[in-house]
Amino acid sequence: MSAIRTIRLDLQYDGTDFVGWQIQQNGRSVQGELARALQQILQEISLVPIGSGRTDAGTHALGQVAHFQTQSQHSSEQIYRALNSLLPPDISVSSVHEVDNCFHARYSAVSKRYRYRISTVKAPIKRRWVWTIPRRLDFDAMQEAGELFKGSHEFYAFCNQHPVPKSFSCTILDCNWKICDAELQFVIEGNRFLRHMVRIMVGTMVEVGLGRRNSNLSIPLNAKLDSNDVSLATIRKQAGPTAPAHGLCLVEVNYGDQSC
Amino acid sequence: MSAIRTIRLDLQYDGTDFVGWQIQQNGRSVQGELARALQQILQEISLVPIGSGRTDAGTHALGQVAHFQTQSQHSSEQIYRALNSLLPPDISVSSVHEVDNCFHARYSAVSKRYRYRISTVKAPIKRRWVWTIPRRLDFDAMQEAGELFKGSHEFYAFCNQHPVPKSFSCTILDCNWKICDAELQFVIEGNRFLRHMVRIMVGTMVEVGLGRRNSNLSIPLNAKLDSNDVSLATIRKQAGPTAPAHGLCLVEVNYGDQSC
Numbered sequence: 182m183s184a185i186r187t188i189r190l191d192l193q194y195d196g197t198d199f200v201g202w203q204i205q206q207n208g209r210s211v212q213g214e215l216a217r218a219l220q221q222i223l224q225e226i227s228l229v230p231i232g233s234g235r236t237d238a239g240t241h242a243l244g245q246v247a248h249f250q251t252q253s254q255h256s257s258e259q260i261y262r263a264l265n266s267l268l269p270p271d272i273s274v275s276s277v278h279e280v281d282n283c284f285h286a287r288y289s290a291v292s293k294r295y296r297y298r299i300s301t302v303k304a305p306i307k308r309r310w311v312w313t314i315p316r317r318l319d320f321d322a323m324q325e326a327g328e329l330f331k332g333s334h335e336f337y338a339f340c341n342q343h344p345v346p347k348s349f350s351c352t353i354l355d356c357n358w359k360i361c362d363a364e365l366q367f368v369i370e371g372n373r374f375l376r377h378m379v380r381i382m383v384g385t386m387v388e389v390g391l392g393r394r395n396s397n398l399s400i401p402l403n404a405k406l407d408s409n410d411v412s413l414a415t416i417r418k419q420a421g422p423t424a425p426a427h428g429l430c431l432v433e434v435n436y437g438d439q440s441c
Numbered sequence: 442m443s444a445i446r447t448i449r450l451d452l453q454y455d456g457t458d459f460v461g462w463q464i465q466q467n468g469r470s471v472q473g474e475l476a477r478a479l480q481q482i483l484q485e486i487s488l489v490p491i492g493s494g495r496t497d498a499g500t501h502a503l504g505q506v507a508h509f510q511t512q513s514q515h516s517s518e519q520i521y522r523a524l525n526s527l528l529p530p531d532i533s534v535s536s537v538h539e540v541d542n543c544f545h546a547r548y549s550a551v552s553k554r555y556r557y558r559i560s561t562v563k564a565p566i567k568r569r570w571v572w573t574i575p576r577r578l579d580f581d582a583m584q585e586a587g588e589l590f591k592g593s594h595e596f597y598a599f600c601n602q603h604p605v606p607k608s609f610s611c612t613i614l615d616c617n618w619k620i621c622d623a624e625l626q627f628v629i630e631g632n633r634f635l636r637h638m639v640r641i642m643v644g645t646m647v648e649v650g651l652g653r654r655n656s657n658l659s660i661p662l663n664a665k666l667d668s669n670d671v672s673l674a675t676i677r678k679q680a681g682p683t684a685p686a687h688g689l690c691l692v693e694v695n696y697g698d699q700s701c
Contacts, residue, residue, distance in 0.1 A: 195565040241566060265563050265575065273563035303525050303533035305455040306501060310566070315525065 183252040188260065189280045190215070190230065192245040195271040197309050197427065201238045202245070204229070211236075211272060215247065218267040222260060223253045233286045233293065233434040237377070239426035241310065244275075244294075244433040248286040284436075291437040292354055293374060296430050297367040297383045304363070311364065312383075312428035318365060318390035324358045326389045326396040327367065330382060331356060338401040338420040339382055340375035342413045351375065358386075368432070377423050385421030394421065443512040448520065449540045450475070450490065452505040455531040457569050457687065461498040462505070464489070471496075471532060475507065478527040482520060483513045493546045493553065493694040497637070499686035501570065504535075504554075504693040508546040544696075551697040552614055553634060556690050557627040557643045564623070571624065572643075572688035578625060578650035584618045586649045586656040587627065590642060591616060598661040598680040599642055600635035602673045611635065618646075628692070637683050645681030654681065 192211070200208030204216065216229045230247040255263075261277040268274070283289075300311040301318060335349040356369035367383055385401065388394040401419035452471070460468030464476065476489045490507040515523075521537040528534070543549075560571040561578060593612040600606060616629035627643055645661065648654040661679035 193565050195568070243566065268563075270563075270568050270573075271565045273565050275562075302535075303528075303530075305453050305531045305533050306503065306570070308455070308530050313530075 191275040196241040242431040246434040294370040294433040299365040302363040322396040323390040341377040380424040383424040388421040451535040456501040502691040506694040554630040554693040559625040562623040582656040583650040601637040640684040643684040648681040
């Protein structure tokens with residue numbers, strides 16, 4: 182019997198026409214398309230790749246990472262070519278590598294980096310990758326608001342609570358707004374992210390940029406669950422709305438020096 | 442009666458879902474969408490804007506220019522805002538200016554610049570803007586082939602001959618390939634372009650890049666109609682295939698110092 186091999190895939194996808202990363206009953210998922218192609222290549226009926234984490238419907242990826250285990254003898258190069266040939270035009274594989282068997286796309290990840298793009302002018306060519314807000318945004322106030330996210334916090338107000346996460350604690354290693362012509366980009370790196378977390382952060386900072394909210398986000402950021410009457414739903418309301426999914430892109434998953 | 446005013450529009454569009462610039466019986470055109478929005482704003486039933494030239498179905502524009510004449514009193518700013526609000530997400534107006542009445546988007550144009558993008562890797566995020574050729578392309582040979590286009594030539598072999606153009610003579614002011622990671626960009630500026638001309642140039646140079654054709658394109662470029670038996674269709678066969686429309690973008694229309 183052949184030895185078990187672990188294969189790492191680095192992926193890009195255009196999230197526009199997917200229900201998200203995760204396989205779901207109704208709709209086209211990235212994981213589902215990938216599983217179907219791998220099953221065909223490797224002739225392993227139940228093979229399903231494991232991703233570093235989910236991405237929402239409409240959210241893109243330039244650096245998603247997934248892995249799977251197999252006993253097949255196909256070389257990385259063969260898998261790379263076959264996948265890019267079989268996968269639809271909105272998914273591609275940037276690289277295929279055989280890695281140590283202790284590598285796990287999700288559990289070995291040290292941090293992830295996301296980018297959120299906003300255009301302050303109507304931009305037909307990039308409209309599928311940017312949230313178009315044809316208004317003046319106060320960049321300095323948004324930058325100031327973003328500073329407060331850095332470090333470790335309980336992000337009660339900045340997540341979708343269905344389902345309720347096991348822990349709300351995340352560490353933001355770095356985050357910054359960059360401005361380039363009529364485009365604002367928010368780049369954030371953290372050890373983990375809750376569901377919709379980046380999108381709610383951006384939605385809240387855009388309220389700041391539009392002058393609808395003070396740049397001091399310490400109230401929603403320090404909102405705490407206590408044993409009394411404060412519900413999660415009440416806390417969520419202290420932050421702003423969820424920014425559209427299509428402005429968001431998973432840029433990179435970092436695995437540190439050791440991948441296990 | 443109010444004076445006639447000439448209004449210049451600078452436009453961007455994502456050509457993916459259009460039958461092209463020109464109004465056609467069956468299908469959604471850029472000119473048609475623009476005419477509908479302008480008619481609604483200015484309440485002029487038969488107003489149709491004139492473009493600098495057609496773009497093919499699927500071809501994009503970052504710098505298309507159009508104009509129209511009106512007796513309305515709407516300011517440029519009002520037209521700008523109303524157009525961007527009424528136009529669909531795949532067309533935007535970058536600027537609206539009142540210009541001299543002798544300005545004509547087509548006849549006043551001095552030159553046009555196009556860009557053609559090729560990706561040598563599968564690239565989901567930009568697949569609507571690049572021709573994906575997952576093969577090694579000989580960049581130096583393509584660059585060498587492109588050099589020959591510079592100057593004035595009769596482009597018999599490099600155009601779609603339906604309908605037959607009045608003149609095949611065009612002057613290429615500049616053209617160059619640029620390479621950036623896995624993307625090759627061909628930028629070309631000329632005084633005028635025939636139908637499919639840039640796409641056939643690119644299709645021919647890609648044959649060179651794939652090693653299927655010598656980089657010396659003097660045979661198709663010097664092909665001449667003579668009074669004997671050479672037909673246009675025979676000459677066309679000396680050049681390569683027409684590259685896909687979606688890799689092409691009209692980047693800029695130049696009107697020189699004087700716009701009339």
